[in-house]
Amino acid sequence: MKVMANKRIAISEAKKIIDKYFIEDPKEMPFEAILGFENVFYQERKLSNCLGNMIRNGKRGIITINSDVNYQPQKRFIIAHELGHWLMHKDVPNFNCDDKMLHEWHNGSSKYEVEANTFASELLMPKLLFEEECKGKNFSKELISSLSEKFLTSLTATAFRYTDIGNESLMLVFSRDKFARWYKSSSDFEFAFYGKFPIPSDTITAAYYRGEIDNRTTERVIAKKWFTKDWNLADDNYLNELIFPIKSINACLTFLWQHPVKF
Ligand SMILES: [Zn+2]
CATH class of the missing domain: 3.30.450 (Beta-Lactamase)
Known part of the structure; x- marks a missing residue:
């Protein structure tokens, strides 16, 4: 039987990080400092078959991002996703996440991937800030583009977020x-x-x-x-x-x- 993802926990974990590190503008997310404080070593290197991975070794973790990923919004999303695995999925020693997993949002997909994506989405595009940016604006391509610039997130991730909590x-x-x-x-x-x-x-x-x-x-x-x-x-x-x-x-x-x- 598939276990349902617990999106509520993922959202609350993201909020905890935002509060703990006094994040006011998610575009300026201080990933290096956060990962350091959370006992995670960060590196970029060639990975085969995945865009990012997380390895857990007791109280320490390693997050590796595929060095082929050059697009900043995508890189930020993968780091946030792996950080989500590190904070929430303590019973799993490692994750190898590919493009498909980074697009899993629905029940029926892996609980772990849905939770990591939900965490990343809330961390990089906090609900209140996102809704504030949408307020009084009609849906348009310009709106999605400006949201993705504002939050430094990919069009796909922004479009997803908008579909979830936007005003159309x-x-x-x-x-x-x-x-x-x-x-x-x-x-x-x-x-x-x-x-x-x-x-x-x-x-x-x-x-x-x-x-x-x-x-x-x-x-x-x-x-x-x-x-x-x-x-x-x-x-x-x-x-x-x-x-x-x-x-x-x-x-x-x-x-x-x-x-x-x-x-
Ligand atoms: Zn993953």
Whole structure:
């Protein structure tokens, strides 16, 4: 039986670190000092098959980040994730975390990875600060970009956080090679996906994979084109679709949210 992740504990552990080290601006997270105080030796070196790992040796730990990781927002997230393992998962001697694990957020995935990701997300994008930044602003690509600059977090991690606690109800889809790998919806989003699926044609995301479009403007799509298994959807039910192409890995982040009906 799978054990459910305890997100509440992960969030409270992150808050403890923020309080303990007087973190006011998470962008300035003093990782070196924190790791030192928490008895963790930090290093960067070549790792095969994973982006980061944590080794526990009694009261001491070692966190290693793959030296191929150069993108600062990604590096920060991995360090925070490994720190989460160190603080919360004392019964496990070591973790080797790859890209897939760093994207596990749902029940059904590994409890340990979901907790480490939840910890990292709360540490780098504290709920109150994040909500403050979203207040009074409509969802847009500019908002996600500015949040990711403000918190020095990747677009993917920021998009995830926004889907969780932002002020627009939406569905976030991560696809790669024209295939939806994972998706996440706000708690009150109306429609649902089932299982993994190829990106439906007649969508903006499909047009991006065909090389037909290259921009990131918001466009209107018929909701049924995405939610093919939702039989209750009317033909004139529309959604907004916004894409963030990640060309380096032939991937795409897609946001879908309700299109206000105007007559
Ligand atoms: Zn991990």
